[in-house]
Amino acid sequence: MTATLFTPYKLNDTLTLNNKIIMAPLTRCMADDNLVPTATMAAYYARRADAGLIISEATIIRPDGQGYVNTPGLYTQAQIEGWKVVTKAVHDKGGKIFAQLWHTGRVAHPFFFGEQNGEVISASNIGIEGTIPRNRELTYQQPKAATQADIAQLVSDYATAASNAIEAGFDGVEIHGANGYLIDQFLHYSCNNRTDEYGEIPENMARFAVEVVDAIIAAIGSDRTAIRLSPGAYFNMEPNQGDRAVFDTLLKQLETRHLAFIHLGIFDDAMEFDYLGGTASRYLRQQYHQTLVGVGSYTAETGSKAIANNQFDLLAIGRAFIANPDYVTRVRDGLELTAYDDAMLAELV
Template sequence: MSKLFDEVRIGNFNLKNRIGMAPMTRSRALEDGTPSDLAVEYYGQRASVGLIISEGTQPSDDGQGYTNTPGIYTKAHIDGWKKITSKVHSEGGKLFIQLMHVGRVSHPDNTPHHRQAVAPSAIAPNVEIFTAEGMKEIPTPRELTEGEIKEVINEFRLAARSAIEAGADGVEIHGANGYLIQQFLSENANHRQDAYGGSIENRSRFAIEVAKAVVEEIGAERTGIRFSPQGTLNGIEEGETNIDMYRYLIAELDKLNLTYLHVMHFGNEPLVQEIRELWSQALLINRPGRPLEHLGVDVDNEVADVVTVGTWLISNPDLVERLKVGAPLNEPDRNTMYAGGAEGYIDYPSMKQ
């Protein structure tokens, strides 16, 4: 795994190694979406990775899906994130805030305004979501008008501006995991008959327009984007037909010179190789479930510039140091993944401890 610990240049940033922290919802923000002071310690503890990509952060009230997730659209949010970015930078790290609009993957009980969720089409995902009263079926969302789509694109723009104001090194646009952008991409979630539905070009339009808006606001050198081709999370069913759409979409986004593309990989090796050929900038790959001993394969084979790690970074804040010396790892506690306080969040011991 020697190349994992090499420096790498991503856009305008020099990363101290090729290990990234994948975005992971932890549901520990304050009720108004302001990151808690515990998050300052949480991210600071993990600043030895080359790049931290934050948990999904909503750009608006409509963008929230889960309880106690952070926002980046009010002054309080910005002030809360400033503490985090300052801590990460003081530890020598880099941090991109992930902008996540969940679309239909929400429940009125979980949002500040308690309104019906919005989506490309009024199609429920047929999955349940956690609420303060336990698991509930996600209701059918309301279809966005074309005018409202433009407003959502502007929410991404303003959230990106707020992230930079908060001291973030950049933002990652969340186009994966069955949330709003992937809902537009997927035929089973998008039945629109206008400029944002139907053809490959139309279903890709929203993702491209969001990326362009963010680039116009903060620059391509501060903008990344994440996709999960053929992923089935949150009721998405893309199938083989969407491979052509990703070929088109990635080629179009490549023209914007984004800092990086982050792919959540679900096993289609030929598609990953095609993406590598289509994409001119840095490529980040996340392979859920990959054994740690194989973590460096994509970097060693020059498929990826950076590999991102999820759960193991929850339980091992000093994961980079442990990997370097082959030290044993802390096992993650699945019962404290979401919500709660310090337990299972900032109390995992380092090797020194």
């Protein structure tokens, strides 16, 4: 039933994956206090190098992008050197790895980066309520709406982080444009009330994401550039019927960029969105005709069936990779999987 997962997959003329199983980005908060990857992280990723592709834990592009403790960065030379150890460990095992580039936007907190490194920034000055995961004493701050100068600098900083990723030995990058973080905050009406060229209408709301994509393509090539998107609003934002038109516009433009892939960002792909006409993966397949990565509570069996049914091309697995470093071998050999438990988040194995 799962045999289709173990055939190679050609992303493009540059990159061919050994199989169709992707290790999804998993926020483990494993970096040191300077956000430098550690030797423990190198061992962690190397043990999972049998995946067709590893997508790293979300990695911040600059200090004011940090919203969680000990998340790694890609903006200092020390961080680049730390990632070199990780990528070498993965490559020595025959694997491939992309860096996921991240700015949390209004989910960031000055506790992590200090007010001298800037304010909390978002598409608009619309905040969210609640406390920071793993730092429950910290409440979210009111963000400032990014100025056009801020946006230009952000686009440049994404491109620099992508170049840093290649210097660090990554095979490519995945832009984190999903799950309610900065880029996603521009793409949904509930958190974008701008009236300039980055707001109000779909073409404007998609503009920042496209500018980031184009800047990264210019820096490292479209063959090494991917993006994760959440067309269904579900995490730290409210849905809006107008969101579909924004993603229709964005996906039409991305179709012409010939990216390595688009990766769905969702925790459970059984969720349906009325304005998308069903599940987010179904919507993406209707709107985008190149490589799609599916994710969201799939098993190897259900994911393999979804690929066979042309719902997507590659299967991303998350928590099961935490519980089973040898996930690919276990599935291929029909061995029982260890069940995931939240307590495993405290273990670096």
